[in-house]
Amino acid sequence: MVWVQVLKNDIVLGDAVLENNSSNWCYMDSENVRLKAYNVTDQRSLPMFGSLFSPKAEIIFETKRNVEDNVILELDLEEDKDEYFLGDEVIVDMELRNTGLVKAEKINLELDSDGLLVRKGCPEKIMLDKGSKKSCELRFRFPEKIKETYFVKVNVNWEDLSGEHSFSKTVEIDVDEPLTIYKNAGSEGFSGSPVYVTLSVKNTQDREVNVRLLDLLPATFSAVNNTSSEAVNNTSSESEGLNSNSSSCLSWEFVLAPEEKKTFSYCIKSGQLGAHRVPQAHAYSNLCGQPYTKSSDSENIITIYKNISYSPYSNESLTEVTLKSGADLTAYIDGNGYALMDIWVKNDALDASIFIPEGSRLLDSKKEPLKAITITKADQPPLPGTLYLMGKYYYGLEPEGAEINPYVRFSMGLDSSIRGNFPSIYSYDEDASTWTLVNSTPSENRISARITNFSVYAALAEPPAGVKLHVNLVPP
Incomplete structure (x- = not known):
């Protein structure tokens, strides 16, 4: 063991007897000081006389660092305006202050200016006595391309x-944008x-500004002549609008x-169907010697549809419908194949039509309700004998294999x-290569017949029969 006495500024903090190689600390001065002993010389191993073999001990002495010895700094940043x-x-x-005691x-x-021009x-380096401060003004200008907010x-x-210490302080700089721009286009056409x-x-500024407004047309669109105008205070120079260098x-x-x-x-206007993205509009100006650009933040899509034709409204129930060759029949035929009303299927270019009476049943080759009927021009089959075409x-009527009950009426024009x-x-009949006469009804320059199946049809006739005229001359 070893006995020690600890003093601070000639004032005794305390006495202690430390055991050799003990794991326990001995505390003094309200635990601000602690001690521990190692390698203490064993007194029993020392000779009776001799200074070369005086007792020795290794003492670990630790103290708490006084907070008053640390530097304490405070920083304030304050902008001169709410918006710029x-x-x-x-x-x-x-303002940087040293609030410590050293x-x-x-x-x-x-300094991090966040893009502002300093x-x-x-x-970069300063020194502050205890209780002193350092003040300065940080001055900035806005760059050519600005943001809504900066953080200095x-x-x-x-x-x-x-040891080493650090901290930071940030101030927010809000920008009052000098121009606002808005663009809106119709969503459909x-x-x-x-x-x-x-x-x-x-x-939005408190000063006058010269502005050049530029707007690109959507792809495939063109400007309608003489439609560019200003809603208020229009002048001839402002209403021209269309740039002479580009039609877009x-x-x-x-x-x-x-x-x-x-x-x-x-x-x-545009003739291209579909959705079209509308480009942003851009306003250009020169503010305080700096070029400034502002773009519209509104995004529009214009959808162009095919023109729609309208018919006068009628409150009467629909009893007849006329469709083009190949048009969808499903809205006018029920799930069992029965016609819900009188249906006309026409090919005006070929001057031919099919009339389907209400209640007629039309099935395809798979016994499903017929979805469409087409009237097309067929190649000329071989004609028997002296028959020739009068239509x-x-x-060609399709689909082949359709079942018709009881009938439909096919009508065609005559030459x-x-x-x-x-x-x-x-x-x-293509399989038998034969023509079959169908009971027909001519009417002026047209002819029609009831048919129960679809195949190739034509209006045929025999040539006029030869006439022999016998004349007897009787003398007066």
Whole structure:
């Protein structure tokens, strides 16, 4: 064991007897000091006389560092305005204070301007006595391309007896945008019909500004002539709109007074069906010697549809419908194949039609309700004997294998330039290569017949029979 006495500023903190190689600490001065002994010389191993073999001991002595010996810094940043215009100078007041009880000798300052142009920054290295402070103004200008908000940050780094330390402070700089721009276009239109576009630009500053407004047309669209106009205070120079260098670009140049707003509108059209993205509009100006660009943040999609034809409204129940060859029949035939009303299927180009009476049943080769009927021009099959064509075409009716109960009426036009005996409708059997006469009803320049299956049909006739005329001359 070893006995020790600890003093501080000639004042005894306490006495202690430390055991050799003990794991326990001995505390003094309200636990601000602690001790532990190692390798204490065993007194029994020492000779009776001799200084070379005096007793020895290794003492571990630890104290708590006094907080008062540390540097304590505080930093304040304050902007001079709540919001700034683009041409304003941004001033931030910075104040760094040493609130500790010791001198701060190694303070490093780092400025992060977040993209602002620095006109006057902060010192990189300073020294502060206890209780002193350092104040300075940070001055900035806005860059050409601005953001809505900037965050100016100052980083503080220093060293003291306890080691290295750092902290930072940030101030938010809000920008009052000098121009606002809005664009709106109709969301739907029809092929070849006009779609209206509206643009508005407002000067939010307290100074006058020259503005050039540029707007690109959507792809496949063209401007409708003489539709570009300004809604208020229109002048001839401002209403021309269409850029002479490009048919896909509209532009205006005008002056906006403080807090003034101008609105423009024009029409565009396109024959391309589908959805079209509308480009942003852009406003260009020069503010305080700096070029400034503002784009509309509204996004529009214009959908162009095929033109729709309308018929007068009638409150009467539908009893008959006329469809083009190949049109969908499912809305007019029930699930069992029965016609819900009288149906006409026509091919006007071939001057032919099929009439389906209400209640007739039409099934395809799979016993399913018929979905469509087509009337097409067929190739000429071989004709027997002296038969020749009196109709305009040979007609192919499809689908083949359709079942018709009880019948449909097929009608076709006749060739008025051909003369002969009375024509009749014939059906052609491709498998047997034969023509079959169908009971027909002629009417002026048309002929019709009831049919129960679909194949190739034509109006045929025999040539006129030869006539021999016998004349007896009787003398007077």
